[in-house]
Amino acid sequence: MTGAEPIDATARRRRAYAxxxxxxxxxxxxxxxxxxxxxxxxxATAYRGEGFEFLTRAMGGRNQTPLEVYLGDLHNLDxxxxxxxxxxxxxxxxxxxxxWTLARHWFAATPRENLAIARIVVVGAQLAILxxxxxxxxxxxxxxxxxxxxxxxxYALRLLLAPFFWIDRPDAAFLHGTWVxxxxxxxxxxxxxxxxxxxxxxxxxxxxxxxxxYSYGEFHHTDALMMVALWxxxxxxxxxxxxxxxxxxRARGRAPVDALHAFELWPxxxxxxxxxxxxxxxxxxxxxxxGMGWFKGTTLAYYFAxxxxxxxxxxxxxxxxxxxxxxxxxxxxxxxxxxxPLAVLVPRLAIWFVAFGISFHLGxxxxxxxxxxxxxxxxxxxxxVIREDLAALQRVARxxx
Amino acid sequence: xxxxQRAILAVLGVIxxxxxxxxxxxxxxxxxxxxxxxxxxxAHSAGSQFSVMELRILSPGSSGEGRVVLHPDLDVKYFVFLxxxxxASRFGDTGYLPEDxxxxxxxxxxxxxxxxxxxxxxxxxxxRFEIGEHGLLDRDPPIRLAREWSLPYATDARE
Numbered sequence: 019m020t021g022a023e024p025i026d027a028t029a030r031r032r033r034a035y036a037x038x039x040x041x042x043x044x045x046x047x048x049x050x051x052x053x054x055x056x057x058x059x060x061x062a063t064a065y066r067g068e069g070f071e072f073l074t075r076a077m078g079g080r081n082q083t084p085l086e087v088y089l090g091d092l093h094n095l096d097x098x099x100x101x102x103x104x105x106x107x108x109x110x111x112x113x114x115x116x117x118w119t120l121a122r123h124w125f126a127a128t129p130r131e132n133l134a135i136a137r138i139v140v141v142g143a144q145l146a147i148l149x150x151x152x153x154x155x156x157x158x159x160x161x162x163x164x165x166x167x168x169x170x171x172x173y174a175l176r177l178l179l180a181p182f183f184w185i186d187r188p189d190a191a192f193l194h195g196t197w198v199x200x201x202x203x204x205x206x207x208x209x210x211x212x213x214x215x216x217x218x219x220x221x222x223x224x225x226x227x228x229x230x231x232y233s234y235g236e237f238h239h240t241d242a243l244m245m246v247a248l249w250x251x252x253x254x255x256x257x258x259x260x261x262x263x264x265x266x267x268r269a270r271g272r273a274p275v276d277a278l279h280a281f282e283l284w285p286x287x288x289x290x291x292x293x294x295x296x297x298x299x300x301x302x303x304x305x306x307x308x309g310m311g312w313f314k315g316t317t318l319a320y321y322f323a324x325x326x327x328x329x330x331x332x333x334x335x336x337x338x339x340x341x342x343x344x345x346x347x348x349x350x351x352x353x354x355x356x357x358x359p360l361a362v363l364v365p366r367l368a369i370w371f372v373a374f375g376i377s378f379h380l381g382x383x384x385x386x387x388x389x390x391x392x393x394x395x396x397x398x399x400x401x402x403v404i405r406e407d408l409a410a411l412q413r414v415a416r417x418x419x
Numbered sequence: 420x421x422x423x424q425r426a427i428l429a430v431l432g433v434i435x436x437x438x439x440x441x442x443x444x445x446x447x448x449x450x451x452x453x454x455x456x457x458x459x460x461x462a463h464s465a466g467s468q469f470s471v472m473e474l475r476i477l478s479p480g481s482s483g484e485g486r487v488v489l490h491p492d493l494d495v496k497y498f499v500f501l502x503x504x505x506x507a508s509r510f511g512d513t514g515y516l517p518e519d520x521x522x523x524x525x526x527x528x529x530x531x532x533x534x535x536x537x538x539x540x541x542x543x544x545x546x547r548f549e550i551g552e553h554g555l556l557d558r559d560p561p562i563r564l565a566r567e568w569s570l571p572y573a574t575d576a577r578e
Contacts, residue, residue: 095445098442098443102443124428161494161496164496174451174452232448239456242453281427284427295438296442296456300456308461311463314462314464315553317461317462317463319550320467323469323550324469335555335558339553341550344554
């Protein structure tokens with residue numbers, strides 16, 4: 019290495035920081051102007067029926083709703099945008115500091131086994147969720163018997179039902195058939211048999227079943243990431259190794275695939291970033307909606323009591339009676355959620371976030387019941403850094419002997 | 420980067436952007452599985468209250484506490500069921516079924532459809548919990564009758 023290279027690297031990094039700040043300012047300053055001055059003026063004039071007609075039309079309930087409500091919505095949107103923009107700036111700087119490029123971040127050559135292990139864990143978890151309904155919580159109602167006035171099909175359901183254009187609301191036989199199809203595809207995908215086809219089948223059927231279940235007036239967050247993960251795996255090469263497909267290829271005398279490949283990382287990275295975005299969003303919502311009041315022990319005491327009493331979780335009721343203990347839990351939860359993008363950007367931190375994340379969701383389930391078991395399984399998308407850390411630990415242990 | 424890599428990046432960019440828009444704009448469940456995450460995000464201070472409601476149905480001449488009805492008994496989603504109970508309880512103990520009481524009317528028709536017309540009365544029982552400075556005040560507050568109404572689809576009501 020010549021002496022000029024580090025100087026070049028430092029200069030490049032400085033230029034990248036400057037470019038990031040410039041782009042950030044170019045985007046954020048106009049937003050602030052809009053959200054603080056132009057937007058409120060537009061809303062006020064539209065409310066009086068003097069401004070943009072589309073806005074006046076959008077304020078359909080303005081006879082009953084005071085202007086302050088619309089201004090409050092804009093204010094909350096402003097806070098969410100600014101908090102997200104702050105996150106983009108901070109984590110953008112970490113990106114530059116770590117020296118990431120798009121090619122290295124998304125398409126670095128990666129052991130094929132990582133993606134195959136992720137397939138096995140994610141599909142195994144989804145099979146468990148499909149086969150043991152109580153895993154997701156409440157005893158389920160027979161939705162095919164529910165009054166039609168509750169039925170409001172999600173866009174996702176309409177899209178997935180498109181091949182069956184004659185079906186408006188799936189009946190029990192169709193849903194049962196879809197469930198059987200999901201389980202058959204899931205077992206095939208777990209074994210890696212016709213992996214891509216079976217994964218597309220599993221992703222289609224699982225998304226359809228969940229979207230149908232969420233088309234009756236309520237939805238939950240527990241399955242959203244799992245559905246995205248199944249589709250990401252379906253379009254990846256996760257059946258190249260640790261699969262029956264690989265055995266069949268070998269038995270037919272075809273050359274084994276390379277151990278490393280550049281297209282094995284993006285599905286894992288996609289889910290890692292989905293984790294980062296959704297945790298960050300959860301933290302921002304707490305800061306925007308709850309403010310500093312969210313960190314008072316009474317907030318978690320309220321939620322623990324509400325859920326635990328409905329779901330009969332004694333630990334949650336016990337903790338709800340001890341509000342003085344809860345502020346540290348609140349602070350740690352929000353810090354974990356806010357900082358989660360570091361798990362993606364700084365590989366050596368990932369294992370700590372994964373360990374905390376699994377304990378966090380397990381704790382949440384034990385205390386007050388939200389069943390994020392899918393999320394716990396999905397932490398397998400950090401398998402690359404976990405395996406590297408475990409290998410490093412083994413090396414240290416060997417040297418110690 | 421190859422064209423294939425660029426194409427994959429473009430698709431990934433769209434997926435992550437949809438998630439970002441959903442969470443910043445607060446699109447609710449419209450773009451599911453791309454959803455915002457506002458649950459448990461509002462602050463609660465000492466004095467906050469909530470109720471745990473229970474729906475019971477009674478048949479003519481029964482003098483007991485009635486039968487507890489859960490959401491699977493009416494084939495309604497859990498939180499929809501809780502929402503209906505909460506909405507129905509806001510009318511207070513009217514003893515009858517007001518025209519604009521959509522929640523109680525819906526509960527009544529579900530009871531008739533899924534449990535049969537043999538039941539002539541519905542009752543909402545409530546336990547009210549309160550959060551104090553140091554947490555939940557009373558983990559076992561008394562249960563009280565919040566509302567009772569006659570079921571319009573009951574056999575005796577039709578007669």
